[in-house]
Amino acid sequence: LLQRTELPRPNVTLADARVIFNEFYGFSGTIRELGSQQDRNFLIDTGEERLVLKVTRADYPQPELDAQNRAMEHLRNLDLGLRIPEPIPALTGEYIPQIEVGGQYYWVRLLSYLDGEPLTRQKYLAPEVVASFGDVVARIAGGLKDFRHTGLERELQWDLRRAGPVALHLLKSVADQKQRDRIAKAMIMAVKRLQPLASALRIQCIHHDITDDNVVATPNATGRLMLDGVIDFGDVLYGWLVADLAVTCAALLHHADGDPFYILPAVKAFHARYPLSEAELKALWPLIVARAGVLVASSEQQLSIDPDNDYVLGNIEHERTIFEVATSVPYPLMEAAILDTAGMLPEEPELMMSHPLLPSLAPADFRLTDLTVTSPDLPRDTWSDQEIDWKLLARAAMETGVSSTRYGEFRLSYTKPLSPTPPATFALHIDVCLPGATEAFAPFDGTILLDGHHLILSSPELSLHLDGIDCSLEDGATVKAGDAIGTVAGAAGGVGGLRIQLCRDPDLVPPLFAKPQQSAVWRRICPSPSPLLGVGVDAPPPESKALLERRRKSFAKPQKNYYADPPQIERGWREHLFDVNGRAYLDMVNNVTILGHGNPRLAEAVGRQWAMLNTNSRFHYAAVAEFSDRLASLAPEGLDTVFLVNSGSEAVDLALRLAWAHSGHRNILSLLEAYHGWTVASDAVSTSLADNPRALETRPDWVHPVMSPNTYRGKYRGEGATDGYVQAVIDKIAEIEEAGGKLGGFIAESVYGNAGGIPLPPGYLSAVYALVSERGGLCIADEVQVGYGRLGHHFWGFEQQGVIPDIITVAKGMGNGQPLGAVITRREIAYSLEKEGYFFSSSGGSPVSCVVGMTVLDIMRDEKLQQNTRDTGDHLKARLEALGQRFPIVGAVHGMGLYLGLEFVRDRETLEPATEETAAICDRLLELGVIMQPTGDHLNVLKIKPPLCLSRESADFFADMLEKVLSDGW
Numbered sequence: 001l002l003q004r005t006e007l008p009r010p011n012v013t014l015a016d017a018r019v020i021f022n023e024f025y026g027f028s029g030t031i032r033e034l035g036s037q038q039d040r041n042f043l044i045d046t047g048e049e050r051l052v053l054k055v056t057r058a059d060y061p062q063p064e065l066d067a068q069n070r071a072m073e074h075l076r077n078l079d080l081g082l083r084i085p086e087p088i089p090a091l092t093g094e095y096i097p098q099i100e101v102g103g104q105y106y107w108v109r110l111l112s113y114l115d116g117e118p119l120t121r122q123k124y125l126a127p128e129v130v131a132s133f134g135d136v137v138a139r140i141a142g143g144l145k146d147f148r149h150t151g152l153e154r155e156l157q158w159d160l161r162r163a164g165p166v167a168l169h170l171l172k173s174v175a176d177q178k179q180r181d182r183i184a185k186a187m188i189m190a191v192k193r194l195q196p197l198a199s200a201l202r203i204q205c206i207h208h209d210i211t212d213d214n215v216v217a218t219p220n221a222t223g224r225l226m227l228d229g230v231i232d233f234g235d236v237l238y239g240w241l242v243a244d245l246a247v248t249c250a251a252l253l254h255h256a257d258g259d260p261f262y263i264l265p266a267v268k269a270f271h272a273r274y275p276l277s278e279a280e281l282k283a284l285w286p287l288i289v290a291r292a293g294v295l296v297a298s299s300e301q302q303l304s305i306d307p308d309n310d311y312v313l314g315n316i317e318h319e320r321t322i323f324e325v326a327t328s329v330p331y332p333l334m335e336a337a338i339l340d341t342a343g344m345l346p347e348e349p350e351l352m353m354s355h356p357l358l359p360s361l362a363p364a365d366f367r368l369t370d371l372t373v374t375s376p377d378l379p380r381d382t383w384s385d386q387e388i389d390w391k392l393l394a395r396a397a398m399e400t401g402v403s404s405t406r407y408g409e410f411r412l413s414y415t416k417p418l419s420p421t422p423p424a425t426f427a428l429h430i431d432v433c434l435p436g437a438t439e440a441f442a443p444f445d446g447t448i449l450l451d452g453h454h455l456i457l458s459s460p461e462l463s464l465h466l467d468g469i470d471c472s473l474e475d476g477a478t479v480k481a482g483d484a485i486g487t488v489a490g491a492a493g494g495v496g497g498l499r500i501q502l503c504r505d506p507d508l509v510p511p512l513f514a515k516p517q518q519s520a521v522w523r524r525i526c527p528s529p530s531p532l533l534g535v536g537v538d539a540p541p542p543e544s545k546a547l548l549e550r551r552r553k554s555f556a557k558p559q560k561n562y563y564a565d566p567p568q569i570e571r572g573w574r575e576h577l578f579d580v581n582g583r584a585y586l587d588m589v590n591n592v593t594i595l596g597h598g599n600p601r602l603a604e605a606v607g608r609q610w611a612m613l614n615t616n617s618r619f620h621y622a623a624v625a626e627f628s629d630r631l632a633s634l635a636p637e638g639l640d641t642v643f644l645v646n647s648g649s650e651a652v653d654l655a656l657r658l659a660w661a662h663s664g665h666r667n668i669l670s671l672l673e674a675y676h677g678w679t680v681a682s683d684a685v686s687t688s689l690a691d692n693p694r695a696l697e698t699r700p701d702w703v704h705p706v707m708s709p710n711t712y713r714g715k716y717r718g719e720g721a722t723d724g725y726v727q728a729v730i731d732k733i734a735e736i737e738e739a740g741g742k743l744g745g746f747i748a749e750s751v752y753g754n755a756g757g758i759p760l761p762p763g764y765l766s767a768v769y770a771l772v773s774e775r776g777g778l779c780i781a782d783e784v785q786v787g788y789g790r791l792g793h794h795f796w797g798f799e800q801q802g803v804i805p806d807i808i809t810v811a812k813g814m815g816n817g818q819p820l821g822a823v824i825t826r827r828e829i830a831y832s833l834e835k836e837g838y839f840f841s842s843s844g845g846s847p848v849s850c851v852v853g854m855t856v857l858d859i860m861r862d863e864k865l866q867q868n869t870r871d872t873g874d875h876l877k878a879r880l881e882a883l884g885q886r887f888p889i890v891g892a893v894h895g896m897g898l899y900l901g902l903e904f905v906r907d908r909e910t911l912e913p914a915t916e917e918t919a920a921i922c923d924r925l926l927e928l929g930v931i932m933q934p935t936g937d938h939l940n941v942l943k944i945k946p947p948l949c950l951s952r953e954s955a956d957f958f959a960d961m962l963e964k965v966l967s968d969g970w
Contacts, residue, residue, distance in 0.1 A: 008306045010040045010055045016101050017042040017053055024090045024097060025110055027051065035311030038302070039234065043113060050113035051088065054234075058098065058105040065096050065107055067151030068233040071144060071205065072111075078143045082136065083216070083229035085111040114229040116216030120318065122225060123968035124924070125212075125255045127265045132227045134266030137210045137248045138273035140230060141241060144205040152205055152238045157298065159208070160243040161198075163290040164191040170294070173301035186327050187293045190286040193331060197286075200279035206244040209235040211251035213315075222920040223889075223906075224970060242280040245270050246287035250295070253288075253325040254318040257421065260329045261517055263288075264341045271342045281342055285334040292326040295319040332505045336521045348504070348524055351462075351531045353443040354481035357500070360438060363535035367400040369393055371411045371427075372539065373571045373578045380600050381573050383412040389431065390497065397433035397495055404432045407528045409539030410582040414513060417576045417584040418957040420928040420964070425582030426519035428526040429465075429501035429512050430537050436490025440469060440498075442479045443532050450475040453489055463506040464532070467499035500529045516581035542580040544568040562933055563926060572597020575947045575954050577931060586930045588958055591785060591899075591945035594813030595859050602816055602855050609851040616842050617644065623850035630854055631822055634795065636804045641830040643823040644845030648784035648811035649677025651821040652747070654839070655807045656681045658825060659745030659778040662832035666702040667736050669729065669746040669772065673708040673937050675754045676747065676782055685747055688754050689937040702744075706732045709760050710752065712892050712903065713911045722761035729768050733775070743777040745806075750797025753785040756901015756941035758894045765801040773806075778829065781805035784821075785899070788813050789860060789948060792870030792897025800896075813948075818852040819843070865948040872955050873897035876944070879959035887966045889914055900944040901935070902962075913938035917970070921962075924970040928961045 012020075014031055021027045021044050034041040040055040056065060069087040076084045088110040090097045096107050119125060125133075157166045167187045174180040207230065214232040217225035249263040256262035267284065270276070276284075299316045302309060339345040369392050370377060377392055385391070389405065396403035405411075407430050416423040446459035448471065455471050457464040457479070471486035479485060490496030503510045503526050514522035528538050547568060551561070567579035574596040577585045587597070595602060609623070617624050628642040645651050660666055670676070670685035677683060687695045687705050699705065707728040711717055716724030736743060746768060752758040769779045781787075786797040787810055794800050796808070806829060811821030821844070833839055843849065860866060877893055880902055884890035891905035904914035904921070918934045918941070925932045935943035946954075 007038060007057055007059060009036065009038055009309065010057055010101070010106050011104060012040045012055050012101050012106065014042070017044075017055070020055075020099060020101075020108060021051075021053060024092075024099065024108065025051075025088070026091055035314065050115070052085070052111045052113050054109045054111065056107045056109075058107060060107065061151070061154075062096055062098075062107060063149070063151035064154050065109060065151070067149040067154075068236050069095055069109065070149055071147060071207075071233050071236050074147050075140065075143045080139050080143055081228075082139060083114050083116075085114060085231055085233075087111055114216045114231055116218050116229055117225055119212040119215060119217055119225060119227075120315070122212070123255060124257075124965075124970065125252065126224055126920075126924070126970065129224065129226060130252060130255075130262065131265035131269040133210070133215070133248050133252060134245065134269035134271075135273055136215065136227050136230065137207070137245050137266075138270040140207050140210060141204070141244050142274050144207065144236075147205045149205075152236065154237050156235060156237055158235050158247075158294070159237060159239055160246060160287050160290055160294075161239060163187065163287075163294050167290070167293050167297050170297035170301045173304045174297055175300070179296075182327070183293045183297055183323070186289055186323070189331075190290040190293070193286040194283055194290070197279045197283045200277065201240040201242060201283055202277075202280070203238055204241055205236065206239050206241060207233060207236055208239055208244055208247055209233075210244070210248045212255070213251070222916040222970070223914065224920060240280075240283075240287070241274075242276055242283055243287055245276075246284055246291055249284070250288045250291040250322055250326065253292070254321040256325055258325060258328070259421075259515075259517075260325055260334060261337060264337060267338055268341045276342065278339070278344055281338050281344060282335055284338050285331060289326045292319070292323040296323045330505070330508050332508060332525055333518070333521060336524055337518070340521055345524075348527070351502070351527055353531045354445075355441055355443050356534050357440055357443050357464075357529075357532040358434070358438060359441060361402055361434065361533070363533075365400065365402040366533070366535050366537070367396045367403045368406050368537060369396050369403055370409075370539075371405055371413060372409050373412045373580050373582060375412065378412055380598065383415065385413075388413050390433075393431060393433040393497075394495065402432065402434045404537055405430050406539035407530065407537050408519075408523060408541065410516065410519075410542070410580060411513070412571070412578065412582055415578060415582045415584045418586060418929070418954060419584065420961060422516050422581065422583045424511065424513035424515045426514040426516060426522065427512070427539075428510060428514055428522055429499055430529055432498045432500065434488060434496055434498060435492070436488055436494040436496035437492040438488040438496065438498075439484060440466065440486050440488065442481055442483045442485050444481050446479060448473050448475065448477045448479060448485065455486060457485065458506045460506065461504065463503045463508075465499075465501040465503065465510070468497045500532065502527050502529055502532070516583065542568060544580060562931070563923070567926075574598070575950045584929060585926070586946075586954055586958055588944055588946045589931050589933050590947060591790065592812050592815075593817050593947050594788065594790070595816045595856060595863075595865070596947035596949040599816065599859065601859055602852065605851050605855040606818070606848060609848050612847075614846055614848045616840075617845035618840070621847055623847045623854070624845045627845075627850035627853045630857060631810075631824055634857075635808060635824045638804070638826055639808060639824050641825055641827045643825075643830070643839065644849065645811075645821040645823065645841050646819040646844050646849075647677070647821045648782075648809065649679045649682045650841070650844070651784065651809035651811050651823050652676045652682035652685070652780075652782060653679040654823050655747070655780045655809045655825075656685070656745070657836070658807055658823070658829055658833055659780060661836055662778055662829045663742075663744040663776050665742040665744035665777070667704060667741045667744050668702060669704050669706055669732060669743065669768075669777075671708055671748050671752075672696075672705045673710065673755060674749060674752075676784075690754070690935065690939055704732050704736060708752075708755070709764055710755055710758055711761055712755075712758055712894065716761075722763050722767070725761055725764060726767045726771075729771060733771060743772060743775045745778040745780055746772040747780040747782060749782045749784075749786055750801065751786040751791065751895065751899065753899070755936050756894045756903060756943055757786070757896070757899040758901065759896070760801060763801070765798065765803045769803050769805070778806040779803075780807045780809065782809050784809055784811045785945070789866035789869055790897055790899045790945065791895075792866060792873045795866065814856060815849065815852050816856050818849060820849050820853055822853075860948070863949065868950070869897045869948045872950050872952055873900065875952055876900065876955040876959060879956065880962075883959070883963055883966060889917065889966065894941070895944075898944070898946055898948055898950060902942040902944065903936070904940050904942075913940035915940045918942065920970045921965055924965045925961060928964065930958055930961050
């Protein structure tokens, strides 16, 4: 066994391989070498098929190679739903002929080649892909369960039953002493944990090398590579069943971005198909660590004897990453996580304390401080103050004498905006502000360990960690429950601080905080300190899933939510959103909050007005006049009259009523693929298939959709596109008039918002407005999405086209989330509505709404948000266009300012929409901390419409994360 580890690869060249293909198998064609650790593998393309030649040193017994061939044949005869290579005989009929090359004897085999891609270079593997690895390993293991062959009784350096001695032998080739010591330490610990479990581990035939190198994958509908074939049976043997899964999980760790919990979907999928015992599950992580150690040591050793081995050189960094991740976490954590994933984690016994830690403090003395995302004590961005937790504690302690943080809360103060990974926010301890010199007592028997003001009381089952305590006992002293162990640091009568943490593993130095995805397991290892104090200090856990079920039960189904498994968002600040786990997300989709979230100036203005008056616009008060004047001053000259409503849908609905009333005619021209709202009238002129798949079948007869002037994927593109689209309008008007109808108006977004911000063709609105006006119709500019400074270079979208509409509709951002909309028009048009009676909206134009609207405009002006939109938007668009130069899936970057559309296509010639890919990209962006959603009739456009306060740093983070997704996969 150990001699084999020192064997170099066969000395066989491409020329030699070409001769072997021709003379022994009768094939010719183009040939190239594939990578291998100790074999030589060659791929030949005959023009009709592709085949793989495997050349192995004669040092390996022929029965071992025969076992590999027979295992493949055995699996091919089973209905596993997987592609497996087929062994092909030589011209002599032999499956494993022996040949001589350069005086050396080798075994050769020929196998069919499986088309597809290996996953070793795919940096990111989605959870469903990780799970499929576990499922595939289980299917192969199940298929080989009853397979027998004498060649399976073999000694192999990769057999994890022999990992200890193999690694120790290989370590002499590791030149770096520090690395050598780390590998040795890791192997010793892994073997130590495996020893008591080994006798309970099942042995059978296993593949033992189903790694990202040894599977082939083909893309599914989302473009995501999914496993459907297994290759390289060179390590097949009788071994521990769970070792088969361990090898696969170890390989996955270099895709894990440092998160060892990344493997858990694979564990769950394997266990679901081929259940593992408790002992096997406990052995899994030590085996993963052992595999990682052997991989690194073996690569170092192989390079020492074969320094030009490109295969090893290409993989060694991956293997080092695997080792780093595998050794980065404590065994108890991973054992508990694996058992929990398999549904086999036993309940921990309830903690019982023999004596209170701080008996002088009565439970009624404690005041708990809320530091979560929903805390009212963390207004604005005070959570970004690194000292805020202790400041709030001290303030509470001054009022009550004793204050404490809560165990198990996700602290907002530990959030990290613009981070691709969730930060550790889950508190595994409590901090207590209490009188200095308060005496502390041992709650259980144990040994005292001291390090300055840090004290550990350790027992075989539990350890207590205290920070901020003065202890006069000797380091190593033994104490009984109830013995005094020290006093809280600080003068009597002053304020002291004490940090308290429990840990069920006395050998572990626990972290103070855990990442949200690891919190359920960590809280079992580091239980609540409530039993120490006789008072409940636990934060109630978030109930996001139960809340989602409540929403689905009582909130009407047509009112959709973002994402299949949405985060529970409960706070916002500027362009950032925060979920209840303290995870920060960059909001790149929320065009409602034009100023950003949590604007203090707006909140204060609203609060003042609410406290003073809120009623309806039939009353006489200043705000409605001031806000109406303000809106009219922003519109082109002549548009001097304002209606105030509550939403964009209402604004469009009212605009259509105005057009009908003023023109006397019902026929309205609208654009295909557009969206204008949900009221009966605004929905009628909406033909977006994404919003209503039956839109084209259900339009009333007064709606006349015209061809979408989409210059990217429409009928007319490039120079001259305007004429074609205008002619389509002329033709539609002719149809109406030939049927005896007359035109009432035309409605269009000034920029094609629903398609992702595509500008209308130059001169399009000018020509169409003229056609409509000539016939007595009114032109309605729907600025709900694209107006109000969002384009950066223009306040109103229609300014880009150099036109003046008869009616402007606006909403969304003008209220920064407050229901607020407006219709701005000419006085004579507004008065036309009186023929149908008066107009009244109960809360439209209310004092609060008007104050909101004016304050939004004030802040936009004072903070120069339109200028920021122009500058940041131009920068972001340049970043996105640069991505388009690198990634073929980027078909186009539409829009301007902070209304941008990134369109994904499968083919830049046919413009086939990449619909499923776009959805998967949005899901991956969410994992990386970015809120993004698709738009357009094909749902293949990222609609980029963040708050206008978006910083350049945030814009770059979005571009960086998008680049990461496009580079690493989704």
